[in-house]
Amino acid sequence: MRRPGLDGSCWPGPVTEEVLRAALLPPDEARAAWTRVRGDIDLRDDAMADRSRLLPLVLHTIGAEAAGDDAPTMKRLHREAFRDNTLHLHHAPSWLDPLQQGRVAVMLLKGLPLALHAYPDLGRRPMSDVDVLVPSPDIARAVDLLVRDGWVCGEANPLPRSWRARHSVPLVHPEGGHIDLHHVPGVPFMGRTEGRASVPEIWAGQRPSELVGRAIALPAPEDLLLNVIVHGVTSIPGWSSRWVADAVVLLRTQSVDWDRLVEHARRHRVVLPVRSALRYLVDEFDAPVPADALWALWAAVASAGDRRRFDLLTGPADDGPMGIGAIRRARWVRLRTAVGPGRAVLATPRFTADLLRVDRTRHVPAAVVRRGRRWAGSRLTPSRTSP
Template sequence: MVNSISKFTIGTIPTLNIFSPSSSLNMQRVLLQAAILEKQSALEAWQQWRNRVDIEKLDSGSHHLLSLLYPNLIRHGIEDSHLSRLKGVYRRTWYANQLLVKSFGSILQGLQTAGIRPLVIGEMALVSTCYSDYGYRPLYGFDLLVPCPQTLTAIDTLQNLGWTIPSSYRPQSGERLWKKPLYFCQPKSPDNALSVSINLHNHLFRGEPQTYIDEQLWTNAVSIQIGNFSTFVLSPVDQLLHLCLKNNREQKQRPIYWLADAALLLKALSEESDWVRLVTQAQRYEIVLPLRYLLSELGEVLNLSPPTWVLPSLNQMAISYYELLAYNLASDRKLLLLKAQLLRLRQRWKQLLVGDFQR
């Protein structure tokens, strides 16, 4: 799947200022180019990265990309002394992910036995649909979306399977997990040495009518096989929009491997109707800014280009107050940035005044 990404590329790697103060991030981007791009562009990026980075002293983001880098170098016939190390990283990723897939299968079986039809989202959905095999991308946890009315049944099922909620919080019947999913963990044991977590969601995108929006996720879902179990994952459009939801919230730096995920999701949007739905749903879900920012960054780093009408359409869309408050992505337009800052300041004053009044 990765090797067909070239249909979106211009054919040359972008010029990055590797001597800037953010040179560490820039070298991550060069590594991403070596792992994703094709032919001469991949070779040039690999040589540039190899000559300037000590592979023995990598940050976590760069190390994550090594699993994706190895098969791309092999595909292009590159012979290098680093290949044996890269092969080891790839094989460890493949083996660890196979164990996680097996563990995930027991979770799916338990939920399905309880009459729940979960949607697989997040990393497991990405690895199972966008990447060529389980060695290409490490998995760090499980994300599941369940219908809101089945939330409590899902919680009880996961707890019966040995998963625990560290906090004492338990949602009420019919309550949507608006801000963040329920976090489940499992104690380390000889049978569970990897000790990953589960994030349980019962809602993804905000909008009206909310019930209809939730139902559409299942309507557009894609049937796949994970291990020995048949299940459903979000459509590529919804996966990309879900990835955008995490885009620079609370001014946190997005991991570099999210760009690899986004690049492969872009490749999966093969029909014009996919792009139309992507743009219209971004406006409906009030995530125009994150989508615009992500597409622009993919163009800057990997020379990936959506259809010519997409970015102009996103740039012309009105940005809601909710977006300005939720995302710190307005810096490309000074007026939007000022408006967002004023809105956040006004919201903060309201919170302070309400607090004073209640006291």
């Protein structure tokens, strides 16, 4: 939904916002927010899927007594998240060892660095996979190393043959493990390269760390914050309320280089989502963002094209002919914005092949014909109604 004074239409609705308040405000205010919202939600409803990921943090904030009859459910969700995240750590050597043995640099993104170093404990930040970043020149070799070690593509699409139109690929292992392997943090960051290395600033600012006894890199707090905001606000097929919790928890626990964040937001043309997101976090959750940083972001010039693209990315996901609706158009807009019109034209065949889920670009015409026939048939076939 839209909010006065903020760009885009990706902001949490009233019910989700109350759940976020219950997770992020001081305990007394959080308990009051939970009391207000509890009558409006059903913890068993499928519509709670996104909000339910916040419930382990809600329990930590308001306490079991205030949770009342919901405490057992919240504790179960906390235990399940702790179990799943522990399994992510258990499976980490199966992807980390092949990459390190192949001399591929590895950095963690998004959820796992936050769960390990920002949240109160490993179970307060549920994760479905582990986001892993490798340098752009090494992405094809990294995929090959993992495939040879038993990893397979985790989606219906074939493994990419070109990375012009892809920023990541999901991989799963038959014996357990699920990662999203990136060569850039997200599509908006694809276009900036130096010597073939995309987003060199994130590698330049890396922080050394350790994962299951192995050396690994973490992004600097400002790079992690930028990634959390941009991914959360502009992700496809829509936004997730979890980015709000991630950003607030990170801001409260990590020291951010604000000049560097502002510089990177300008460089990657993501000023609109970043400044609106930070303004929202300050207004609603009293996030510790310095006024100078907000002023610098709101003083930055955003072109009319940037505004149109941001509105499209955060707008409703309607569908169009042959299934090429707003979600697919948004993918194209993000790619074109990131790599520029010329490189986007070169990437069109691979982009279309990925969109239509075919292995080779020469299969695109036949796939278009099949998709067109199915779409036309669905429009011509009269719908059946129950007597």
